Amino acid sequence: MIRIAVLSGKGGTGKTSVAAALGYLAGREAVLCDCDVDASNLSLVAGAVNVQSQEYSGGKVAVIDPEICTGCGACVGACHFDAIESQGSRFRIESAACEGCGYCALVCPARAITMVDRKSGDIFTAESRFGSAIVYAELSINAENSGKLSTQVRRIADEIATERGAFAVIIDGPPGISCPAIAAATGTNYILFVSEPTLSGVSDLERALEMARKMHIPSGVLVNRGDINQDLSDEIRMIAEKSELDFWGILPLSSDFVRAVRAGKTVLEETEDEHIFSILKTTWLSIQMRFKTANSDTGI
Ligand code: SF4
Ligand code: SF4
Incomplete structure (x- = not known):
């Protein structure tokens, strides 16, 4: 079982939309894990039906x-x-x-x-619309320690993935690179950074990539809303290539993302844009193939 963290330097980049799309493509092969406990919404997009809940202290x-x-x-x-x-x-x-x-x-x-x-919060175990388990949490009002809560969410997702023989745990991490994001990234096999072509987006990405480098975790970059600024999208591509990271492509600025979230669906269920479909599908299949091949080579 591998763990893939979907992170972004800040909120609002489309990180959850990307994580949900990967989950949709993976279906039963994945367990979804929402570590953005301060603003959990992966379950809404995945059409989660709760199976179990527990208090977290x-x-x-x-x-x-x-x-x-x-x-x-x-x-x-x-x-x-x-x-x-x-x-x-x-x-x-x-x-x-x-x-x-x-x-x-x-x-x-x-x-x-x-x-x-x-x-400090409640942890929910649910079934997504596309056949995967999903684990998410809601932080209590005024509660702190969201890093510890997301670590607990990670632990439960790992257990379910092991029980079900899932290929991957897909983690929707919290935005930024503070303690909760580091907790979401720790022990993962791959980090997919979702970035946007703004000046702050580029500097956030550089700090996030530095974090991944220090943690020695293979990473890749996906640009969202690329048409906001093509020059900065190209700069992000160059940063990724210079750092020898995967560059998975540039998603366009599209109302399909917002419409999908409003409809409680993944963008892949809502869009008719082949470009969006193709980039997300290629990203998932390539990451999947890389680790399946690596696992078969090592006999894992
Ligand atoms: S006032 Fe405070 S220290 Fe004194 S008995 Fe009550 S609880 Fe204990
Ligand atoms: S913070 Fe104050 S009230 Fe709370 S355990 Fe410490 S001494 Fe007691």
Whole structure:
């Protein structure tokens, strides 16, 4: 089983549309994994029907038992995050401000404070319209640790892929190159960067490629909305070639992408543009062939 991460330097480049299109082409051979837990929408495009859900706790939060609390106030001074407030003789912890360090529980002489799991989100396992499993998550409001949540989503997707004997896990990563994107890319066999021909798009791509280089992960680049700026599209092609990366082509600016998302479909189910179809299909088949050949050569 291989893992392919679809990433972009920033949001709105069409990363999810590309990941969904690859998933559509792969069908049952893939498990889809949405690691963009801050703005999960791969499941909408894939027509996912939930099969299972589970709560995810990514940290701890302090809770005061009012029956045990003596009102001494020691915890208030101990908390460096001003998360504990008094209301007369009663003390309460503002969970949104609590960093879960546990210091208040240590200093409380009455042992009135306990550390409990903080719900960070929900993880869903679903079946896509095109026969593949899909794993995605929703981060709770005010929750942090989206990197840890996406790592958990990755783990579940891996397990399902192994159970089903799937050829690939296709990961729709979060935008950017911060912690959640690095978590989505870690341990993958291939990164497909979706870029757009704008000045910020080019500099975002260069930073993203640097990240992939440091992680020693083979990568390729696909330009979306190429007609916005043909010169910058050509520059992206040159960057990819100079870095000896795969360059998979230039998708045109097309309302088919937006229409497909609105219809809850992949662009391949909506477009009649042969060029779009051909670039995405060639990208998927080429990546697939490369790893199938490599696996058969190594007997994996
Ligand atoms: S666990 Fe830490 S941050 Fe939370 S209330 Fe206690 S001392 Fe403050
Ligand atoms: S330290 Fe413990 S007993 Fe004292 S106010 Fe805080 S929770 Fe209550």
